[in-house]
Amino acid sequence: MQLLSTSLVLLIYLFGIVASFKAPDVDSAPLPFDLFLPTHQLHRMLGVSAELFYVRNGKVNNYALAFKMPVPPTQEEVVFQWHMKLPQQVVYEISLNASDALREGASVNISLTGALPTSLKAFSVAMKCKTPSADSQSVEVGINISSIGFLQMQFQKSCLTSAVIGGDEKAAENINEDSWMNNGIMGIIYQGVCLAITTSVAFFCTLFTVWMVRRKHDLKLPHQSGQSEGGDTGGETKTVVTVTGCPPTPTTGTLDTARRPSLSQLSLLSPSSHISNPEVQEENLLAISIEPANLSIKETLLEGTFGRIARAQLNGNDVYIKALGDVASENQVTIFKKEGSRFLSLQHINLLVPEAAVLLPPILIYAWPEYGNLKKYLVELRSGGTEVGSTISSRCLSTLEVAILSLQYLSGVLYLHEQGFIHRDLATRNATLSDGPRVTVTDNALSRDLFPGDYHCLGDNENRPVKWLAYESLSHRKFTPLSDIWSYGVVVWEILTLAQQPYAELDPFEVKNVLKSGHRLSQPKNCPDQLYRLLTFCWSQKPEERPSGQQIRQCLLNFLQQLDKFV
Structure with missing residues (x-):
């Protein structure tokens, strides 16, 4: 399984490189932005000394996004690096979705909303197993970036512990980062198979580059209908509050109006007994x-x-x-x-x-x-x-x-x-x-x-x-x-x-x-x-x-x- 995962990540890496050779669209230039797993992180998970780019120079690697990256039981966080290469503010929003055994232990160490960093920065996603599980637990890290779209990275975290292994402490000690990769003869086989796969994929990608189309994840904003200003304020004559030194913001021709939600569309928390003031x-x-x-x-x-x-x-x-x-x-x-x-x-x-x-x-x-x-x-x-x-x-x-x-x-x-x-x-x-x-x-x-x-x-x-x-x-x-x-x-x-x-x-x-x-x-x-x-x-x-x-x-x-x- 580990051998297969490592081979797949090499496939993903090569597909991403070839896909990036596609010429940019005439009507839109890609955002100069990188999001990737750094070398030390990928080596800890798969033993591969390489970077895995989810986004490179604004081009999304859909093959990397589709791959469920395995996370060994001894690793409790995944480190990402990202970089917006132009001095401009671009908004991001991060969301996490985790299986039951990880739900309380999944968190991110930066603000869930903010602006992309304009210098190379790192952030980490904690994946701490709160309960032992023999099955792999899924973690989805979603990042919504304006001008790029929604990116969802997928991980499979192993929550094996001595309790799952049946209390055998010696067996539990064997689950570490060194044993996550196979050694000895399996290492030789692993290198040989990876070399063969790499050669085959490179040849295949060269032949079919012209048919590779990078999927876009641009968010489409729904058109929203608004009400007249008189309807918003009950017919009141609208006055304006001036903030000293602040120019007025243009209010026509650029932004959709917010839609007043109907009662049937509301998803409200009922003021019942479970909403209290503890x-x-x-x-x-x-x-x-x-x-x-x-x-x-x-x-x-x-x-x-x-x-x-x-x-x-x-x-x-x-x-x-x-x-x-x-x-x-x-x-x-x-x-x-x-x-x-x-x-x-x-x-x-x-x-x-x-x-x-x-x-x-x-x-x-x-x-x-x-x-x-x-x-x-x-x-x-x-x-x-x-x-x-x-x-x-x-x-x-x-x-x-x-x-x-x-x-x-x-x-x-x-x-x-x-x-x-x-x-x-x-x-x-x-x-x-x-x-x-x-x-x-x-x-x-x-x-x-x-x-x-x-x-x-x-x-x-x-x-x-x-x-x-x-x-x-x-x-x-x-x-x-x-x-x-x-x-x-x-x-x-x-x-x-x-x-x-x-x-x-x-x-x-x-x-x-x-x-x-x-x-x-x-x-x-x-x-x-x-x-x-x-x-x-x-x-x-x-x-x-x-x-x-x-x-x-x-x-x-x-x-x-x-x-x-x-x-």
């Missing part, structure tokens, strides 16, 4: 607790009345902390620990959860995001970094950047919903930004103290993010995944306006009646029509008329596809 109790922080002496606080980044966010060092590494001061009451300590530990059991690339904690004084410790709090970063972009020590210059986010940040934020929200969590306080203040860029959704611990202007008490002794809440959350205290979708629409509006205050002209007591009358946030001047229509769908009065998170994701992907044609 609360991790204080004692769960004990599992990640450390001694205060191990933590050294270096710099305060945001400070409120009784708490702060700061940069600290733990074991020589920068970390991001939320800390309560001595003036905090017992009730504030309880709320801080409850809100900060809500997502403690979760793990996602677009979710920031505590990695350690100090119990007294209460401190939550997170991975370090290079650009810190997302709202603070957006405000500094708008103001030109007027704060002391800021190195940020005033500029606008491009439409591409807005779409990428919005997609990444949505990825974190979708993961929460899949795990049965409703956030209830989605906003840019409850997110961080890392290099890449990469957005991570966070808990709302300390947000009321650090951003007091975003929370209001409507005479019920409860501070709430009034201007971010869905109508049903304001009027009936009803929270569902669809109320999160409303708040997500406000998040995108914040990103577009560089964190301007929503409904800044309204008194908090007026917001509910204004929403009931059908008025919504106005269209930012730099917001394309298609994107604004998507936001108005998120703000539909009836929850069942709002799009699901997956529908929003697809609309944003379609938007990026269209945008890529005009950038």
